[in-house]
Amino acid sequence: MKHTKLGLITGLMLSVSAGAAVAKDVSLRVADSLPVGHYIAENLLKPFLADVEKSTDGAVGFDYFPAQQLGKAKDMLSLTQTGVADIGYIGASYLADKLPLSSVAQLPGTFNSACEGTMAYWEIAKPGGVLDQAEYAPEGVRALMALALPPYxxxxxxxxxxxxxxxxxxxxxxxxxxxxxxxxxxxxxxxxxxxxxxxxxxxxxxxxxxxxxxxxxxxxxxxxxxxxxxxxxxxSFVLAYMISQSKYDSLSPEMQKTLTEAGERATKHACAVIDDMVGxxxxxxxxxxxxxxxxxxxxxxxxxxxxxxxxxxxxxxxxxxxxxxxxxxxxxxxxxx
Structure with missing residues (x-):
């Protein structure tokens, strides 16, 4: 399967070819269902990937599979749980049978901007939050970053x-x-x-x-x-990029901290950019x-x-x-x- 190469992101080139991945201390497979160039990937995922590579001096690299290359939207949770993908795009509505509580951030009339909804959702979805404890931890996954879209x-x-x-x-x-x-x-x-x-x-x-x-x-x-x-x-629509708890636990404490902090920064960055794009x-x-x-x-x-x-x-x-x-x-x- 051909790997997709990420472009120049905030001045950093993320190489995702197989050869480049071998040179990394840790290489993580990232999958989503978004078309190439989609604004969610461009403003949430890619800044996260660039941030992690910079913070680890290239010790962590990524193989990115967009556009349903590894599986359809409804399959992303199982792909992440089984390790086919290390980090997967989880759209709550596509997994209503397993993650019904996550659609709380999709209720009509509850917030007026992406950042308003995103930061409230992140408060309950991040590790230790009430949604994490009720829904994500039992499924063996943890959210690295999240986004609630502007009102539909x-x-x-x-x-x-x-x-x-x-x-x-x-x-x-x-x-x-x-x-x-x-x-x-x-x-x-x-x-x-x-x-x-x-x-x-x-x-x-x-x-x-x-x-x-x-x-x-x-x-x-x-x-x-x-x-x-x-x-x-x-x-609205709420989504998160998640990693399995077992994969997260296999990483060093330093790498765990890097992923967590980069996810927080990406979450705040993405919602602000997307709110600015509405007009x-x-x-x-x-x-x-x-x-x-x-x-x-x-x-x-x-x-x-x-x-x-x-x-x-x-x-x-x-x-x-x-x-x-x-x-x-x-x-x-x-x-x-």
Missing amino acids: QLFSAKEISGVDSFQGQKIRTSGGSQALAMTKLGSVPVQMSAPEAREALSRGTVDGIVFPYGSVMPYDLAPHLKTATQGLNLG SDKQKITDAGVTFVTLPEADVAKIRETLKSVGDEWAADLDGRGRPATEVMKAFMAALQ
């Missing part, structure tokens, strides 16, 4: 004019609380990963998608879209022919009121299945303060 909007191949436009539309969601939110608004949620969205739109399998501004262009969705909302808060991302989508629509104030208020109960319903359902969702939600809300 509805992008549609149809006209959007008001809250009634949601009725009956088949909407791609990442599952969990997003699906519940779309159901409450009268839409038909269709769960799928982001890499599947373009084909689904082009074939008419779905009429629209709930997505962040920044992901529309990387997945080449604009040609299949007509209108989009702005100013709504339809939830330019919207402009690129507009330039590609998609029309942004501001819904009437009465409709926006109706949507907010309709979605207000999503969090409590989400928590009650998981509590009933023996998961401490109410505890996790309270911790997340407290971290947002």
Whole structure:
């Protein structure tokens, strides 16, 4: 399998060829499902990799496999647990059966920016946090860095004019609380990963998608879209790059400290950059022919009121299945303060 080479990142060249990897004291395999050049990898993962290489004077190197080269989004947790990947991209919604509590940061209306959501999520997801103890540690993994995306909007191949436009539309969601939110608004949620969205739109399998501004262009969705909302808060998507606890334990204390500190820095860096990109991302989508629509104030208020109960319903359902969702939600809300 051909390894992907990382470009020049903050003045550092990360060599990922097989020959270069042999020269490292430790070489870690990193995998995700993001297309090459995706803004999440560019602003979260790659600065982390560069930071670690610099901090260790090249003693730690990386083989990076993007674009589902090692497996699909839903397989990343098992790939990380089994050591096929040392560090894997974990999208909570793609693993709702194993990591249902992680979608707490995807509840609609809870935060207004990537950094607001990211830092609150990181507080409960980092090693020792309530989410880590409830969900990640039992799965044998630990988060190295995380990101919550800015509030999602509805992008549609149809006209959007008001809250009634949601009725009956088949909407791609990442599952969990997003699906519940779309159901409450009268839409038909269709769960799928982001890499599947373009084909689904082009074939008419779905009429629209709930997505962040920044992901529309990387997945080449604009040609299949007509209108989009702005100013709504339809939830988010939360992700983390994780390492198995066994792999982490096999590293020296110095390397563990380096990975942990680099992950903290990358988390803070990524959310700030992504918040700054919102305006330019919207402009690129507009330039590609998609029309942004501001819904009437009465409709926006109706949507907010309709979605207000999503969090409590989400928590009650998981509590009933023996998961401490109410505890996790309270911790997340407290971290947002």
